[in-house]
Amino acid sequence: MAFYSPKITSYAVEATTFPELARRYMVTGVPKTVVNDEVEILGALPEEAFVAQALEKFTAPPT
Amino acid sequence: MPLLSPTDQQKLREWFAGMIRPVRLLFFTQTIGCETCAETQQILAELPPLSDRVSIEEVNLVLEGDRARQYGVDRAPAVVILYQETSQPSEGGNTNIPWVDSRIRFLGAPAGYEFVSLAQAVLLAGGGPSTLSEGSRQRLAAVDRPVAMQVFTTPT
Numbered sequence: 001m002a003f004y005s006p007k008i009t010s011y012a013v014e015a016t017t018f019p020e021l022a023r024r025y026m027v028t029g030v031p032k033t034v035v036n037d038e039v040e041i042l043g044a045l046p047e048e049a050f051v052a053q054a055l056e057k058f059t060a061p062p063t
Numbered sequence: 064m065p066l067l068s069p070t071d072q073q074k075l076r077e078w079f080a081g082m083i084r085p086v087r088l089l090f091f092t093q094t095i096g097c098e099t100c101a102e103t104q105q106i107l108a109e110l111p112p113l114s115d116r117v118s119i120e121e122v123n124l125v126l127e128g129d130r131a132r133q134y135g136v137d138r139a140p141a142v143v144i145l146y147q148e149t150s151q152p153s154e155g156g157n158t159n160i161p162w163v164d165s166r167i168r169f170l171g172a173p174a175g176y177e178f179v180s181l182a183q184a185v186l187l188a189g190g191g192p193s194t195l196s197e198g199s200r201q202r203l204a205a206v207d208r209p210v211a212m213q214v215f216t217t218p219t
Contacts, residue, residue, distance in 0.1 A: 003165055003166070004195065004204075005210075007210055008206060009166040009209075010167050011212065011213045011214070013171060013216070014170060016218070017098070017172065021170075022215060034215070035213075048198050048199055051199040054212065060207040
């Protein structure tokens with residue numbers, strides 16, 4: 001996703017190596033996705049549903 | 064001893080044959096207090112022999128703090144994927160062409176299934192085919208403010 005939007009930076013975080021990050025974001029299961037500290041998605045979703053849910057708050061409304 | 068089986072090496076060689084651009088893995092490491100830096104180095108070293116378009120540059124997180132800050136990296140091990148906008152084949156990249164940040168980072172050792180994710184990211188940065196649907200691409204094009212996506216995983 002980062003590759004297709006210049007606004008997005010993506011981080012794959014190995015939770016056991018960085019327990020302080022896992023604690024800060026309350027990672028109780030994986031995969032867990034945190035978007036701008038505002039949106040959380042636990043588990044895997046089909047691609048389009050994932051993209052829609054992850055970015056809903058960060059996209060301009062359709063004109 | 065290589066970590067990848069000959070079969071996996073061959074599969075990755077075929078994947079990477081689809082690359083059209085040089086890709087560099089910036090590997091941020093530190094000497095003290097990094098339990099998985101050595102493992103990460105070992106994993107990353109498996110990749111360049113499989114494609115003349117893939118190279119690795121090791122960056123010391125402490126000694127080269129400016130570069131770490133440039134890419135927003137504050138811990139090790141971390142891998143930042145860069146690419147060059149050229150189709151000119153060159154071992155390790157062309158020296159006169161700037162490296163572009165793919166904005167894809169891996170924090171922690173890319174072991175287990177994360178290794179597959181890393182290989183896919185390398186292929187994507189190298190101009191390989193994308194699997195994203197048209198609908199997803201349209202949503203991505205509509206993102207209008209900076210977004211940081213963190214995907215937490217564990218080794219599997």
